[in-house]
Amino acid sequence: MKNLFSRSAQTVILFFVIAGILALALGGYLNFASTGLNTALVAAQSWISVRFVAAQEFITLPRDSLTLRQENAQLAEEVSRLQAQVLQYQQQAGETKSLAALVNFSRSNPENAYTAASVIGRDPSPFLHYIIIDRGSADGLRRGMPVVTDQGLVGRVDAVISNAARVQLITDPASAVNVRLEKADRDVVVVGSVSGDLSLDLVAQDVTLEVGDILITSGLGGGYPADLIVGQILNVRKRDSDIFQKASIQPVVDFAALKIVLVATNFRPVDISPLLPVP
Amino acid sequence: MVVFVVQSAVASRIPLLSGAVDLPLLFLAGWALQERVEAAWTWAIVAGIFAAFYSAMPPLVYLGGYLLVVFLARFVQRQVWQLPILAMFTVSFLGTILLHLLSFLVLSFSGSSLVLADVLTLITLPTLFLNFLLAIPIHSMMRDLAVWAFPLKELV
Numbered sequence: 001m002k003n004l005f006s007r008s009a010q011t012v013i014l015f016f017v018i019a020g021i022l023a024l025a026l027g028g029y030l031n032f033a034s035t036g037l038n039t040a041l042v043a044a045q046s047w048i049s050v051r052f053v054a055a056q057e058f059i060t061l062p063r064d065s066l067t068l069r070q071e072n073a074q075l076a077e078e079v080s081r082l083q084a085q086v087l088q089y090q091q092q093a094g095e096t097k098s099l100a101a102l103v104n105f106s107r108s109n110p111e112n113a114y115t116a117a118s119v120i121g122r123d124p125s126p127f128l129h130y131i132i133i134d135r136g137s138a139d140g141l142r143r144g145m146p147v148v149t150d151q152g153l154v155g156r157v158d159a160v161i162s163n164a165a166r167v168q169l170i171t172d173p174a175s176a177v178n179v180r181l182e183k184a185d186r187d188v189v190v191v192g193s194v195s196g197d198l199s200l201d202l203v204a205q206d207v208t209l210e211v212g213d214i215l216i217t218s219g220l221g222g223g224y225p226a227d228l229i230v231g232q233i234l235n236v237r238k239r240d241s242d243i244f245q246k247a248s249i250q251p252v253v254d255f256a257a258l259k260i261v262l263v264a265t266n267f268r269p270v271d272i273s274p275l276l277p278v279p
Numbered sequence: 280m281v282v283f284v285v286q287s288a289v290a291s292r293i294p295l296l297s298g299a300v301d302l303p304l305l306f307l308a309g310w311a312l313q314e315r316v317e318a319a320w321t322w323a324i325v326a327g328i329f330a331a332f333y334s335a336m337p338p339l340v341y342l343g344g345y346l347l348v349v350f351l352a353r354f355v356q357r358q359v360w361q362l363p364i365l366a367m368f369t370v371s372f373l374g375t376i377l378l379h380l381l382s383f384l385v386l387s388f389s390g391s392s393l394v395l396a397d398v399l400t401l402i403t404l405p406t407l408f409l410n411f412l413l414a415i416p417i418h419s420m421m422r423d424l425a426v427w428a429f430p431l432k433e434l435v
Contacts, residue, residue: 121284121287121288121291121333122287122291122292123287123291123333123334123335124283124286124287124290124291124301124303124330124334125334125335125382126291126298126299126402126406127336127382127383127386127393127398127402128336130334132333159335166335168335173386173391174386174390174391191392193397194297194394194402195297195397195401201392
């Protein structure tokens with residue numbers, strides 16, 4: 001009987017304790033305890049979770065690595081392909097830009113008929129400044145025809161075969177172009193050199209050479225048509241002790257980057273050599 | 280033919296100052312220095328004809344220059360020197376000098392305004408430097424080609 005009372009009392013006490021704890025919890029008096037418990041629980045779960053995920057990754061790594069490598073290879077291939085495509089588009093854009101400029105030049109000079117040609121090579125000899133273009137006699141090219149770009153004079157056709165031609169640049173040491181000084185309105189001769197630089201030579205001392213003066217072909221001699229831009233004066237070397245003065249010329253055409261040129265196919269050069277006096 | 284195409288389309292577009300590597304000369308020198316090769320004179324004439332086709336230089340310059348290169352190579356190869364690399368350097372050096380001297384003389388006589396100092400500093404010295412750079416690989420290539428084309432009889 002005593003035991004039964006004791007058990008009932010224990011049950012009642014336990015009930016009251018639980019009810020009291022619940023009442024305290026519902027009343028918010030156990031927040032500090034629940035917060036601490038939750039924090040410890042989350043920390044423990046995080047600790048276990050991190051280690052489990054690490055172990056899982058360690059176990060499944062070879063499979064993922066293979067997949068990643070395959071994906072990486074595919075992406076690298078895709079990147080290479082796209083880079084090649086970008087380069088191709090850039091090249092096409094550059095060519096289109098050059099061609100558009102040449103078309104504009106051709107339209108602005110309707111008196112001449114032009115044939116466009118690509119530069120496919122240069123003279124093997126470093127002593128000479130010649131280029132090889134991919135148009136020849138089959139396209140109407142003949143020896144002596146002037147070659148230009150939208151920027152200005154390039155040179156003239158030196159030799160022709162059926163589908164290619166060799167062009168002597170105005171920078172060649174053997175080249176001489178009759179030009180007119182725009183400001184001074186005097187005719188002078190531009191010559192090339194082995195280094196590819198242009199210069200004015202044998203200019204009389206009374207001619208006024210000014211830095212920046214534009215040089216355009218005069219048409220004298222019949223080798224080139226008139227009014228093509230050649231370059232502008234870069235600096236002048238004039239000494240009183242010299243008979244002639246000299247000047248360096250900055251060409252308007254970038255001869256190192258020539259890609260596409262125009263050949264004036266309706267220009268017929270005049271050979272005046274029989275008229276020149278024999279010394 | 281391929282060498283001239285590469286020379287015209289690639290090598291001539293990579294100048295050092297105004298000089299450029301002379302691939303036909305190097306290939307010819309490397310080929311003529313091989314003991315097993317007997318037809319180097321023929322190749323000199325073929326190279327001279329191709330050069331005349333490509334270049335605006337008077338044809339005799341290249342023809343004479345390449346024949347001189349083969350003569351030099353044969354002369355050097357018959358001497359006591361047993362160092363093929365040294366022989367290649369010697370032939371490249373003398374061949375370049377001779378070819379440029381010939382070009383300079385012919386162009387000067389034909390009326391081009393060439394200054395010897397400019398030619399030396401802007402063309403010949405850079406060309407020599409570039410030729411020396413490529414002399415060894417081209418000689419090795421020619422040696423392998425000669426071994427492949429003319430195997431020794433006891434090895435056959």
